Amino acid sequence: MDILIYNKSGAPIYEQIYSQIKSQIISGALKENDMLPSIRGLAKDLRISFITTKRAYEELEKEGFIYTIKAKGCYVAAKNVELLREENLKKIEEHIEQIVQLAASCNLSRENIIEMVNFSLEEQG
Amino acid sequence: MDILIYNKSGAPIYEQIYSQIKSQIISGALKENDMLPSIRGLAKDLRISFITTKRAYEELEKEGFIYTIKAKGCYVAAKNVELLREENLKKIEEHIEQIVQLAASCNLSRENIIEMVNFSLEEQG
DNA sequence: TTAACTGTATATTGCTATTATATACAGCTT
DNA sequence: AAGCTGTATATAATAGCAATATACAGTTAA
Numbered sequence: 304m305d306i307l308i309y310n311k312s313g314a315p316i317y318e319q320i321y322s323q324i325k326s327q328i329i330s331g332a333l334k335e336n337d338m339l340p341s342i343r344g345l346a347k348d349l350r351i352s353f354i355t356t357k358r359a360y361e362e363l364e365k366e367g368f369i370y371t372i373k374a375k376g377c378y379v380a381a382k383n384v385e386l387l388r389e390e391n392l393k394k395i396e397e398h399i400e401q402i403v404q405l406a407a408s409c410n411l412s413r414e415n416i417i418e419m420v421n422f423s424l425e426e427q428g
Numbered sequence: 429m430d431i432l433i434y435n436k437s438g439a440p441i442y443e444q445i446y447s448q449i450k451s452q453i454i455s456g457a458l459k460e461n462d463m464l465p466s467i468r469g470l471a472k473d474l475r476i477s478f479i480t481t482k483r484a485y486e487e488l489e490k491e492g493f494i495y496t497i498k499a500k501g502c503y504v505a506a507k508n509v510e511l512l513r514e515e516n517l518k519k520i521e522e523h524i525e526q527i528v529q530l531a532a533s534c535n536l537s538r539e540n541i542i543e544m545v546n547f548s549l550e551e552q553g
Numbered sequence: 554t555t556a557a558c559t560g561t562a563t564a565t566t567g568c569t570a571t572t573a574t575a576t577a578c579a580g581c582t583t
Numbered sequence: 584a585a586g587c588t589g590t591a592t593a594t595a596a597t598a599g600c601a602a603t604a605t606a607c608a609g610t611t612a613a
Contacts, residue, residue, distance in 0.1 A: 315600085315601060315602085316601080316602080317601075317602085329533065341558080341559060341560080342559085342560070343558085343559080343560085344558095344559095351602080351603090352602060352603050352604075353560095353603095354601095354602065354603060354604080355601080355602060355603080357560080357561085358601085358602085360560090371560070372559090372560085372610095373559075373560050373561075373608085373609060373610085374558085374559045374560055374561095374608075374609040374610045374611085375559060375560080375609090375610065375611090376559060376560080377559095377560085384534075387533070387534050388534045388536075391530040391531070391533065391534040391536070392534075392536075394526075394530055395527050395530050395531065395536070395541070395544065396544065396548070398523040398524075398526050398527050398530075399523075399527070399544055399545055399548045400548060401519075401523050402520050402523045402524070402545075403545075403548050403549055405516040405519055405520050405523075406516070406520065408512075408516065409509075409512060409513040409516045409517070410513075411513075411516070411517070411520070413545075413546070413549050416520070416545060416549075417542055417545060417546075419520065419521065419524055420524055420527070420528075420538075420541060420542060420545060421538070421542075423521070423524045423525060423527075423528050424528055424538050424541075440571080440572060440573085441572080441573080442572075442573085466587080466588060466589080467588085467589070468587085468588080468589090469587095469588095476573080476574095477573060477574050477575080478574095478589095479573065479574055479575080480572080480573060480574080482589080482590085483572085483573085485589090496589070497581095497588090497589085498579085498580060498581085498588075498589050498590075499579075499580040499581045499582090499587085499588045499589060499590095500580090500581065500582090500588060500589080501588060501589080502588095502589085
């Protein structure tokens, strides 16, 4: 399990753990039913409290990326790609609606909006 | 000057004052060069410290909605369409950032996003 | 069965950002 | 001069959050 903590990054530790594991699940590096490192083991490796790793795992579980069996361990959940996709699509649609309204109230053209989207996409890579 | 403070609302007092005055300016209830209540007078009415009303006015001035003449008072600024436009642009950028992040985490392509924007724009007319 | 592992629950510490404040100051008006 | 206006600085009080220790309870394997 490759997890790196950058103390300078500004992001809280539990969040760094959360997002790194999440990425590995989404990318497929971690597969369904793979066992995650125990919250205590990982905490020891990272030299932090296990409460912090626990918090990261809690988030992951709440979002449906992992599941937990008490006294046994935490495992990668079945990838419900469609679910994730639909949830995100709904959120994206809401954002777009907001954008369209804002754009209308200040005479921003369609081309301008698309430009902005493209720009932002290129920034992210 | 009608300003109501809801202590339960969760929003800080200075922000409630800020947004209520802002609304009145945007709606036209307060017109260009209208004098606002003095920060001390308003504070007295609302039974709060004048530092709090001052903060609300500071925000309004920073955003360009009012202007101040030392030792005289605060006045509604000329309605600046560009100002509103910039505010909206900022909000739109924030929405786009969110969208880009969401899209990345469910492998939604640039084309898909642009399609969605176009679709939404056509719906609105 | 016990030692060593797993996750859980509760309370607490420390820190940082924010809200709201008092007090002392300086300029305008009458 | 009295009484308004806004200004500047320093301070108190909160609230929220990150990270933690400690005590608990279930599983596994020697």
